[in-house]
């Protein structure tokens with residue numbers, strides 16, 4: 001696969017686009033198939049690098065994978081090769097994505113053993129696994145950490161036992177991992193300060209349809225009554241809310257009229273409202289989002305007239321995965337906004353590329369940037385740049401599509417990790433983008 005996008009910007013786009021199935025949900029759901037020896041059918045699977053890698057990893061450890069259509073797979077985890085989990089190939093492969101960490105919970109639940117190599121994913125700051133490991137420990141798991149090759153060996157020789165736990169932080173993958181470990185533990189597990197993103201809600205819905213007994217779904221207090229086994233099920237992924245937010249930003253930045261079809265609007269939480277705070281008009285029409293072509297948009301202030309701050313917060317707050325998009329969209333707004341990325345310390349450094357393109361941004365420190373909107377007084381200039389992480393990559397792509405002239409975006413594997421056939425889909429809206 002080639003590794004750069006060449007974009008000629010400054011064109012208005014028009015048309016309809018349908019979001020892919022949610023990447024971060026898919027990584028949880030596909031890990032959960034390990035909880036049963038029976039067949040599990042998953043649909044609306046996004047065809048993206050991270051998800052394909054996870055499926056490959058499962059197949060390597062013995063899961064039977066039957067792709068019945070482009071977005072639907074049947075998985076049967078009847079026999080698992082536990083020895084493979086200690087091999088160098090496993091360490092290497094799972095080190096290429098973040099989601100691989102979530103096969104540990106189901107393996108502990110079913111086989112009482114698991115191994116976690118240093119996971120991959122975006123290099124956006126420290127990404128500790130403490131919440132996962134401490135949660136497992138509360139369920140009776142012992143762990144050994146090999147410092148030399150960043151490898152956790154987890155063992156629950158006496159089986160898992162339900163427990164009460166108050167998480168140090170509402171980690172998304174940590175909560176998913178602990179829930180999956182606890183579904184077949186003896187007795188009751190209570191997780192307080194649990195993450196409750198739609199990804200987690202969907203996971204719980206799937207597990208309950210497999211026979212699990214989870215209550216409190218959607219809240220930060222989850223109760224799980226252990227059951228002895230789980231059966232097969234069918235599950236369909238929600239539309240990817242991060243892709244939806246990216247398309248809203250794209251429409252505003254390129255003054256385009258775009259309809260996002262089947263956007264699962266009831267699951268978007270505060271996302272539409274945050275884009276409205278930037279002055280973007282959008283209409284929720286049934287399950288679609290219509291964004292009219294807008295000559296300009298003006299960032300709101302707080303009620304007292306002070307400068308708006310957009311910051312990340314665990315669900316139902318605003319997801320950190322859309323802050324890079326909000327930031328890029330603000331560069332062409334009228335008005336100013338402070339972007340405060342509280343969770344990750346290296347996710348704002350990509351602003352230097354936007355500054356090179358002509359944006360007015362002050363990076364105050366690794367967590368905060370002030371954007372002074374250009375209000376379309378002049379367009380950004382196309383440049384050659386490299387995509388540092390998945391969301392910054394798409395933010396740069398949006399900038400390039402709105403910019404004057406040609407841009408080249410390198411390292412687009414980062415974008416392909418999470419956005420399905422993005423060039424092809426954007427071309428259908430009229431974008432001038434090609435892989436080179």
Ligand SMILES: CC(=O)N[C@H]1[C@@H](OP(=O)(O)OP(=O)(O)OC[C@H]2O[C@@H](n3ccc(=O)[nH]c3=O)[C@H](O)[C@@H]2O)O[C@H](CO)[C@@H](O)[C@@H]1O
Nearest residue numbers: 024027098099126127169170171172173174314320321343
């Ligand atoms: C595969 C997957 O699903 N990845 C998502 C998942 O990653 P992941 O599950 O790895 O992220 P976590 O929820 O564990 O935490 C992310 C970071 O935020 C920090 N933190 C977290 C909670 C909190 O209240 N305060 C705080 O500072 C953590 O220390 C960590 O550095 O959730 C992140 C946070 O929504 C998203 O960016 C990732 O896209």
Ligand SMILES: C=C(OP(=O)(O)O)C(=O)O
Nearest residue numbers: 098099121122321390391
């Ligand atoms: C940070 C992200 O992904 P990952 O956790 O897979 O690195 C993301 O999806 O924005």
